[in-house]
Amino acid sequence: MSEAAAPAPAPGLSREGWTNLVLLALLGGAGLLFAVLGQTFFVNLASRVAILAMAGVGLNLALGYGGMVSFGHAAFFGLGGYVAGIAAFHAFDRSLFMGWPVEIGGTDAMLAIWPLAMGVSALAALGIGALSLRTSGVYFIMITLAFAQMIYYFAISWPAYGGEDGLSIYVRNSFPGVDVYDPLQFFALCFGALLVALGITSRLTAARFGAALAMARLNETRLATAGIRPFPVRLAAFVISAAITGWAGALFADLNGFVSPTMLSWPMSGELIVFCILGGVGRLCGPVAGAAAFVLLEHFVGGVTERWQLVLGLILLGAVLFARGGIVGAVAGRGRHD
Amino acid sequence: MTAALLVEQLLNGLQLGVMLFLTAAGLTLVFGVMGLINLAHGSLYMTGAFVCALVAGVTGSFWVGLVAGALAAAAAGALVELTVIRRLYDRDHLDQVLATFALILIFSEGTRWIYGAQPLWLDVPEALSGAVTLPGGARYPLYRLAIILAGLAVALGLHLLIARTRLGMRIRAGESDREMIGALGVDIGRLYTAVFALGAGLAGLAGAMVGALQSVQVGMGEPVLILAFVVIVIGGIGSVTGALVGAVLVGVTDTLGRVFLPMAFAQVMPPAEASGVGSALASVLIYVLMAGVLIWRPQGLFPAP
Numbered sequence: 001m002s003e004a005a006a007p008a009p010a011p012g013l014s015r016e017g018w019t020n021l022v023l024l025a026l027l028g029g030a031g032l033l034f035a036v037l038g039q040t041f042f043v044n045l046a047s048r049v050a051i052l053a054m055a056g057v058g059l060n061l062a063l064g065y066g067g068m069v070s071f072g073h074a075a076f077f078g079l080g081g082y083v084a085g086i087a088a089f090h091a092f093d094r095s096l097f098m099g100w101p102v103e104i105g106g107t108d109a110m111l112a113i114w115p116l117a118m119g120v121s122a123l124a125a126l127g128i129g130a131l132s133l134r135t136s137g138v139y140f141i142m143i144t145l146a147f148a149q150m151i152y153y154f155a156i157s158w159p160a161y162g163g164e165d166g167l168s169i170y171v172r173n174s175f176p177g178v179d180v181y182d183p184l185q186f187f188a189l190c191f192g193a194l195l196v197a198l199g200i201t202s203r204l205t206a207a208r209f210g211a212a213l214a215m216a217r218l219n220e221t222r223l224a225t226a227g228i229r230p231f232p233v234r235l236a237a238f239v240i241s242a243a244i245t246g247w248a249g250a251l252f253a254d255l256n257g258f259v260s261p262t263m264l265s266w267p268m269s270g271e272l273i274v275f276c277i278l279g280g281v282g283r284l285c286g287p288v289a290g291a292a293a294f295v296l297l298e299h300f301v302g303g304v305t306e307r308w309q310l311v312l313g314l315i316l317l318g319a320v321l322f323a324r325g326g327i328v329g330a331v332a333g334r335g336r337h338d
Numbered sequence: 339m340t341a342a343l344l345v346e347q348l349l350n351g352l353q354l355g356v357m358l359f360l361t362a363a364g365l366t367l368v369f370g371v372m373g374l375i376n377l378a379h380g381s382l383y384m385t386g387a388f389v390c391a392l393v394a395g396v397t398g399s400f401w402v403g404l405v406a407g408a409l410a411a412a413a414a415g416a417l418v419e420l421t422v423i424r425r426l427y428d429r430d431h432l433d434q435v436l437a438t439f440a441l442i443l444i445f446s447e448g449t450r451w452i453y454g455a456q457p458l459w460l461d462v463p464e465a466l467s468g469a470v471t472l473p474g475g476a477r478y479p480l481y482r483l484a485i486i487l488a489g490l491a492v493a494l495g496l497h498l499l500i501a502r503t504r505l506g507m508r509i510r511a512g513e514s515d516r517e518m519i520g521a522l523g524v525d526i527g528r529l530y531t532a533v534f535a536l537g538a539g540l541a542g543l544a545g546a547m548v549g550a551l552q553s554v555q556v557g558m559g560e561p562v563l564i565l566a567f568v569v570i571v572i573g574g575i576g577s578v579t580g581a582l583v584g585a586v587l588v589g590v591t592d593t594l595g596r597v598f599l600p601m602a603f604a605q606v607m608p609p610a611e612a613s614g615v616g617s618a619l620a621s622v623l624i625y626v627l628m629a630g631v632l633i634w635r636p637q638g639l640f641p642a643p
Contacts, residue, residue, distance in 0.1 A: 063432070069431055069432050069435060071435065131629055131632050131633070132632075134632060134633075134636045135632070135636050135637075137431060138369060138375045138431055138575060139571060139575065139636075139637075141375060141431060141435060142375075142567040142568075142570070142571050143571055143628070143632065145564060145567060146564065146567055146568050146571065146625055146628055147625060147629075149564050149625070150621075150622045150625035153621035153622060154618055154621060154622050156621070157614070157617045157618040157620075157621045158614070158618045159614045160614075266560065266564065270439045273432075273435065273436060273439070274436065274439070277432070277436050281432070307447055307451060309443045309446065309447040310443065310444055310447035310448060310451070312440075312443055313440040313441065313442075313443030313444035313447065314440070314444065315440075316436060316437070316439070316440035316443070317422065317437055317440040317441070317444070319436075320426075320429075320433050320436050320437040320440065321422070321425055321437065324433075
C-alpha cells in the first residue's frame with residue numbers, strides 16, 4: 001500500500017517524472033513554436049492532441065488505475081461535446097432548452113459549459129457504472145460498449161439536435177479574458193485543462209483513494225478485508241473518469257465547431273483505449289504520449305496513403321503482441337505493478 | 339390488419355433473432371472455451387457476406403456463394419487464430435480487446451482495398467424469391483422464412499454437435515477444465531483452432547444470408563457484433579442455449595419496438611413528433627432490456643457453470 005501511495009513529485013524527480021515533464025514540455029513547446037511560426041494548422045493539431053490526451057487521461061483513471069476496461073468512454077466524450085453544442089445552439093438562436101418547470105436557455109460561456117459537461121457525463125457514468133460494475137471482466141467490456149451504443153443510437157434518432165447530421169457550433173464558446181479564435185490562446189486553454197486533469201489524477205492516485213482503487217484492481221478480497229468495500233471506490237473512480245472525459249468532449253466540440261454522433265461511436269471508444277495502451281496503461285502521462293503518437297501517425301501516414309487504418313491496425317497489433325508497457329513504459333522503465 | 343401486421347413483425351423479429359444467434363453462438367463458444375473476447379467477429383461476418391456476393395456474382399449461383407462465404411469465413415477465422423489469436427489466450431482482456439480492435443481495422447481496410455468502397459448487392463435466389471400467404475392472410479417473403487428455418491436447423495445441428503459428437507465432448511470438456519483435457523491427450527491447439535473456425539463459419543453463414551437482404555459493405559459487421567454482445571450478456575456468456583434465447587428476445591424486442599412504439603406515440607401526439615420520439619425510444623429498447631436482465635440476473639439468463 002505504501003508503495004502505491006508514494007507520489008513522485010519534486011524535489012527528486014523519478015525517471016517517470018522526468019519523462020512526464022519532457023512530454024508536457026514538448027507538447028506545450030510545440031504549440032508555442034508553431035504559433036510563433038504562424039503555422040495555425042499545427043497549433044490546432046497540438047490543441048487536438050491536448051484534448052484527446054485529456055480524454056485519455058480520464059479513461060486512464062478507470063482503465064489503468066482501476067482496471068475497469070471501459071469500452072464505452074466515447075459516450076462521455078460525446079455527451080460532453082453535445083452539452084457544448086446544445087448550449088451554444090440555444091445561445092445562438094436565443095431559444096430555450098426547456099420552458100417548464102423552469103426556463104433554461106443556452107449559454108456560450110465555457111465556464112458554465114464545462115461544469116455542465118462534467119456533470120452530465122458524471123451523471124450518465126453513475127447510472128452506467130452502477131449497472132455495469134455489478135459485473136466484471138468481459139461482461140463489463142461488453143456492457144459499457146452496449147450502453148455507449150444506446151446513447152449513440154439515441155443521438156442518431158433524436159431529431160431535435162441534428163440527429164445523424166450533427167450540430168454545428170457557429171460561434172466558438174467564450175472564456176473571460178481569452179480570444180478563443182486565436183489558435184495559441186485556444187491551445188493554452190486546452191493545455192491548461194489537460195494539466196488540471198493530470199493534476200486531479202495525480203492527486204487522486206497519490207491519496208488513500210488511489211491506494212484503495214489500486215487494491216480493488218490487484219486484489220479485491222484484500223481490500224474488502226481491510227474494511228473498504230470495492231464497489232463504491234470503483235464507482236467513484238468511474239464517475240470521475242467520465243467527468244474528465246466529458247470535459248475533454250466539450251473542448252473537442254469547440255475545437256471542431258461541430259458535434260456529431262461520431263463522437264459517441266464505438267471506434268471513438270476504441271481510439272481512447274488505444275491512447276492509453278499505446279502510451280502506457282496506468283502511467284500518469286501515458287495517454288499524452290499515446291494521443292500525440294496517434295495524431296502524428298494519423299497526420300503523416302494519412303498524408304502518404306489513404307490506407308492509414310490498415311497501417312494503424314498493424315502497428316497496434318505489433319504493439320500488443322510484442323511491445324508491452326507502451327511508450328512511457330519503454331522510456332521510463334516498467335511500472336510498479338506490471 | 340393488426341393481427342396480420344403483428345404476425346409479420348414477429349416473423350421479422352424471429353429472422354433477426356436467428357441471424358443474431360448465428361453470430362452470437364461463435365462469440366459465446368470462443369469465450370466459453372478459450373476465455374477470449376473477440377471484437378473481430380463482426381469482420382468474419384462481413385467476410386462471409388463479401389465472398390458470397392463475389393462468388394455468387396461470378397458463378398451466377400447464390401448457393402455456391404453461400405457455401406463459399408461460410409467456408410471463406412471459417413478459413414479466415416482459422417488463419418487469424420493461428421497467426422494472432424492464439425498468442426492472446428493467456429493475456430488479459432485489455433490486450434485481447436486492443437488486438438482484436440486492430441484486426442477490425444485491418445479487415446475493414448483490407449476489404450475496402452480488395453473490393454473497393456462501393457457496396458455490393460446480392461440477389462435473393464430464384465427458388466426463394468416469392469412470397470407465401472400466412473394463415474392470417476398476410477403475404478410474407480419466402481426468403482426470410484427460409485432464413486428462419488435455416489437458422490433453426492443450424493441451432494439444432496449445433497446442439498447435436500455439442501451434445502453428441504466427440505468434438506462436442508471436447509468442447510464441453512474445454513469449457514470446464516482446459517488443463518485437464520490437455521493432460522488427457524487432446525491437442526488443445528487444434529481444438530482451439532477448430533472452435534474458432536466453427537464460430538467464424540457460423541458468422542460467415544449469417545453474413546452471407548443477410549447479404550441478400552441488405553447491401554454488402556464495409557462496416558456491416560460491427561452493428562451486428564454489438565447486438566451479439568447484448569445477446570450474450572442477456573443469455574449468459576458461454577451458454578449456447580442462452581445465446582439462442584437472448585437472440586430471439588433481442589430480435590423480437592427490437593423489431594416490434596421499431597414498428598409499434600411510433601404507432602403507440604401517434605395515439606397521443608402529432609404524427610411527426612411521434613415518429614421521432616418513438617423511433618428514438620425504440621432504438622434504446624434492447625439496451626433497457628439488457629439493463630433489466632442485469633439488475634435481475636447479473637450473470638445472464640443461463641449462467642455458464
